[in-house]
Amino acid sequence: MLNATHPATVPLSRKRTERAFSPGPGDSAGPSSFKKARPIGPSQSFGEELELMSVNNSELAGPRASHRTIGAADCAQSLVFQLTDFLPHNFRSNSAALLFGVAAESALRVLVVVTDLQVSFLDFLEHQQIQTMCRVELPGGKYHENEQPERLSHNQIELIIGRQDLIVHPVESLWKMVGSESLRILSFDIETSIPEDKKSFPSPHHHAVLQIGNIVQETGDETRSYRVIYTLRGCSPIVGAEVRSFDTEGDMLLAWRQFVIDCDPDLIIGHTIARFDLMYLIHRAQLLEVPDFACLGRLKGHNTKVAEPDPKLPWRKSPILPGRLQLDVLQYFQEKTRTLAGCKLGELARKYLNGSTKEADVDFTMMNELQNGSDDDRKRLAVYCLKDAHIPMRLLFQEKCIENSVAAARQGGDFLPFSDFLRTGRNFQY
Structure with missing residues (x-):
């Protein structure tokens, strides 16, 4: 029916009630796209791992296809889609x-x-039995396109249908499993400068964002990935990753926001992103007056409002980006193990990833020293930051975090997408 094209999209963000979800396979590149990999030892430097990875696939960086216009012939056919996110809205005063x-x-x-x-x-x-990652069908002839200038989002297609014509397929049927559609995943991590005492918690009011590491992959195709690091000041080249360096923090943050828009991830993951990384970035952008930075979701005009970053905040305080799922691997494993013990990123890597570790030759106390050093010093920091984005992606796929989250949300009987389901906390609160 409808075929994808290329050009650009432009997303944004939201705050909503306590309720949210997940993904399926992408294109696979041919054998010539990959380097011949040797086994990677658990203690091997991530810089060496990067050299052994597949070609850095810039297609995953976007931009995705822009708005599509569909005709009456398309609307005459049924359209099935896998639900990822949903929220209430006031449309034409109703x-x-x-x-x-x-x-x-x-x-x-x-x-x-x-x-x-x-x-x-x-x-x-509840009436429609809309559950996490269910399939929804729009019968042919029952829907029409939402045309300009009323576009609400930066999605490629916008359609309108009446409630009575919507078909929601029950998850108990053949529609039960997460679908085959490929969902794009962005795993990211930030590094900030630290207080002089090297003990206090960094504050966005006083400590700059130094680097943002990013890994992009798609469900169904773990072989292709895109690795890029955003650095404040120069950084020596990194084999296997793209380096984008900036003279000012504001320029770096603005460029990263554009990257998120172009990359257009369906799911954003990381370790502590819900209560630290996203909040920190938004606060820094506000202080530096970076325009529209908090518009990181897919809904036009929604700036995400956040609390002061604090790892001890309730999960319900974490920011929500409309149209984008979120999964914080810290919370996922906290919920899985019923405890915070052993949920630090390095501990999770050692336990679940065959003895893997964080980058061994860099410690958080070295942030200021490395940042104020040479381009090679900032390269060490960049490799460290990229690995902290890489580990959550490996955990996500290996431990089937998406599938398990969807199953848990469905079993709970709540009508929530899974990122909101995780936000509410299922068993206990910290």
């Missing part, structure tokens, strides 16, 4: 529901505006 998803045939990102709710948003979810 209550509506926004359903974000990935189209089954074309893999285009879809926003569906469901009108004529006639009930509250939560009652709508």
